[in-house]
Structure formats: structure tokens, C-alpha cells
Amino acid sequence: MLERKPSLTEQAKVYIKQRILDGEFEGERIPSETELASELGVSRTTIRDALSRLEIEGVIYRKQGSGTYVNEPGLQIKTRLEEIWSYEAVLKAHGYTPSTRILGVQTAPAGPDLAAELNLAPDAAVITVEKLFLEDEEPVIFTRNQIPSALLTEPYEREAWAQPVYQFLSNYGRQRLTYYISEIIPIIASPGLAEILHIAEGVPLISFSEIGYNEDNEPVLRAYSYLRDDLLRLRLIRRKIT
Amino acid sequence: MLERKPSLTEQAKVYIKQRILDGEFEGERIPSETELASELGVSRTTIRDALSRLEIEGVIYRKQGSGTYVNEPGLQIKTRLEEIWSYEAVLKAHGYTPSTRILGVQTAPAGPDLAAELNLAPDAAVITVEKLFLEDEEPVIFTRNQIPSALLTEPYEREAWAQPVYQFLSNYGRQRLTYYISEIIPIIASPGLAEILHIAEGVPLISFSEIGYNEDNEPVLRAYSYLRDDLLRLRLIRRKIT
């Protein structure tokens, strides 16, 4: 019934999630692991893997001895902090139809601080890109990304920066961004930021200060983001880890 | 060699993590899954489960065909947002020796808004508890928790509120808090907050607005927290989920 590739687990996950989104279980128990396994013709282990991922996503929860249930509150979460990879996608998930504007692209020496953060020589060239994400002409997110020039091995147009950074790095730098380490910092809009984001000076904002790492665990990206809380509220699920 | 209970997976996880923390692998590859399995006398599946959890915690990362490695940047993270359950524990992880002060305990009708959030009648009694977490007489976190009185089935002393809420709810309310849904909101210190937290008015703060759910997926707790960013910086790992 199912083919390999994508993995059976992935297919099972999508299948179960779809049935949940269709509202088929509506606050009830979903079929038991054994049932799902025989229904899809896979082993129970495969089903359990799929359910575990859905549990992490907050879509379901499990009660030993009782069953597996749909997690209604979890379904409401549009933006899961741990999974933000493209601000465009985040805005779309909120029902917006976002556009991206490239505000500036510059190349300059890293300087001592940035060099230390990205494991570079202080005079190594770094590209700084500033972007603005808008919903219907209204700015929502402002970002500043910094990438060592040496990483970009392929030629590209300025407009290529409009795509998500992780995609850009993959396409033009042969780098796979695998994770970020992020700090969440509350700030007050400076005059410059206020103008860019079309808000009053002194309005509180969330900012992210992040370093992105590739699959070899090397820092390849320094990023700062500033989010308008009135248009984009961050949410997450906090749970006990075993 | 190992006994059941706690689970073999849990024991394996602790064992491997300890060797990592001891610096035994120091930026190198850790033993292969097969090696670890035969070393501990368990199946490879068990080892893989343990490693998967360590990967989620950000302690290690894996590269197919190559090996499993220590994730140095991940080890630096003291406070993982998705796992905050006790602010005392968070402060300890930052090297502080925290104390807890109960600022107030009151009972009052829920009112329409809170009643809607907690699935209560508007006139149902709700207990509001305000606490302050300090490091060496310096306030770091201020919290306000609201719990339906009806949930508290056992008698308790006022001082019992000093323990973490999830523990309190378990001890005196027979409720198991299983997860929170949290909103992260940037705010500016109001005069009242500024006084409580010993900061200047207008300083930016992170606040959490949260609802806690029990194992039956029912809301049992409304919580607000205010964190001093200068003393406690929030960090998290963002990664792609399969």
C-alpha cells in the first residue's frame, strides 16, 4: 500500500495528521497503534515513530493504558518557536500574504566581535543583508543577516537574497544550515528601528540574536531579527521531557 | 549489568551524557551505536532511543555514515525554553542560589475573561498567588499564578506555595500539569513592576502569558511571568523537524 521514500514513518505521520486536520476524530480517541499499523500495512514501531513526532509537534497526546488523543490547544499554535525557518512561512501561517523587501547588501571586514562569533580572521570579508517582511505594505519583521563572503561559492543576483537564508546558503554556498542557537531579547524601538517598522519610538519589541550552524557544527551565520509584537505573537508549547 | 526501572533507555542516556560532560570525547566522535550497545549489554534500539533524546536536548548531533559527535554550542545552553518547569531550577542552572518570596495569596471570583480561559463559571472562586524569585536579595522573576479553588482538594499552609506550581498542583490538587501553551510578549516595566523588580521604569522585559493543562487536556492554570533580561537571558535551539 505504501512505498518507500519518503520514509514509511513520514508517510504515516502525514496520513494520520491529515485525518486529524479533517476533523475525523474531533476531540475523541484516535485509532490504536495496532489498528493503524494493520490499516497501513506497516509495523507498530513505524506507527509509534510517526505518533511520537506528532506528539512533539503538539498535535496529539498519549495516555498509557487509555489511548491517543487529539490535542486541540496544540493545533491552534501557528508559529512554533523551535521550528521557525522562514519568516515568510511564519506570516503565511498567520493568514498573511507576505512580501519581502531587500533593504541593503554590503560587504565589509568582520571586525573583532563578529570574527570571534563566526571563527574568522578579523579582516575576513562578511556580507551583511538587511531585509524587511511586510504584510500588505505594513512592516512586520526586520532582519539583518551576516555571512562570511568566503562561504558563497556560486554567483548570484542581488534579488536571490529574497529567499530564506537557509535556502540561499544551500543554493549559493553549499552550506546546510542545521540549527540556530537563539537568544530572545526584549528591546525598545530605537528611532531607526521605529522608522523601518513604522511604529512609534519606545514601543517594546522582541528581538532574536542568533548564530546559525552547518552540519559540521561550524558557525556560518550571524542573524538579528526584530518582530512587531502587535502583528506577530510568538507562541510555544512547554512540556516535560523524559 | 543494568537493571530495569528506571528504563534502560534512561540509564543509557544518563551514562552517555555523563561521559560527555566528563569531557571524555572532547570534540571527537563518540563510540558507535553498536559499540555502546554491546558495552552496556542492551540492544541497539535502546541506545538509539537514548541518543535521540540527547540529540533533542542539543547535547549531540549525528551524521549518517560518519558518526555521532558532541555538540559543543548546545552544551552551553543553560535554560532551554521548552523545558522550563521551575524558575528556581532555571536560576540554579545559571549559577545562582535563588530564594522564593510569596508576595500575596488571594481568592476572588474569576470574572468573565479568566472564566473563559479556564472553562469556569464567571463566579467560580480562583486563587491568585504572586511570587518573587530572587538571587541574593535581587529580584529576577515575578510571577502571578491563578488556579480554580475547586481544584485544590487537600489542606495546605500558605508557605506551601513556595514550591513550584506544578508540584503544588500535584500535592494539593491531584492534578498533573503536563504542558503549557505560552505566549512570549515584550513589555515595558510599569511603575508597579519596576518597583517589584527593582528596575527603572520603562526598562524592556520579557513576559510569559501562559495556560497550563492537565493530563486530560483541561486548562488548570493561568500564569503570567516577568523576567529581568539583564539577569536572565533566554536561549533556545531552533532546528528543522523531520
Add this chain to the structure above:
DNA sequence: TAGTGGTCTAGACCACAAA
């Protein structure tokens, strides 16, 4: 080509919840 992690199976036993 050898060794690593990634996926998957079939089956066993346990802990727990509900009838």
C-alpha cells in the same frame, strides 16, 4: 570497501486504565 547511522520488522513483555 568497511563502518556508520537511518529505517523497518515481528514479536515479547510490562504498566496502566477502563469496563
Add this chain to the structure above:
DNA sequence: TTGTGGTCTAGACCACTAG
């Protein structure tokens, strides 16, 4: 007592990395 999810095993094959 029955059925659920939780843990664990032994073994198979695949995809990928590195020498």
C-alpha cells in the same frame, strides 16, 4: 479482564561517509 500505550530485543537491509 481486556485493550491501550511503553519498553525492549535481535536482526535485516538501506544510505551515506571516508579511506
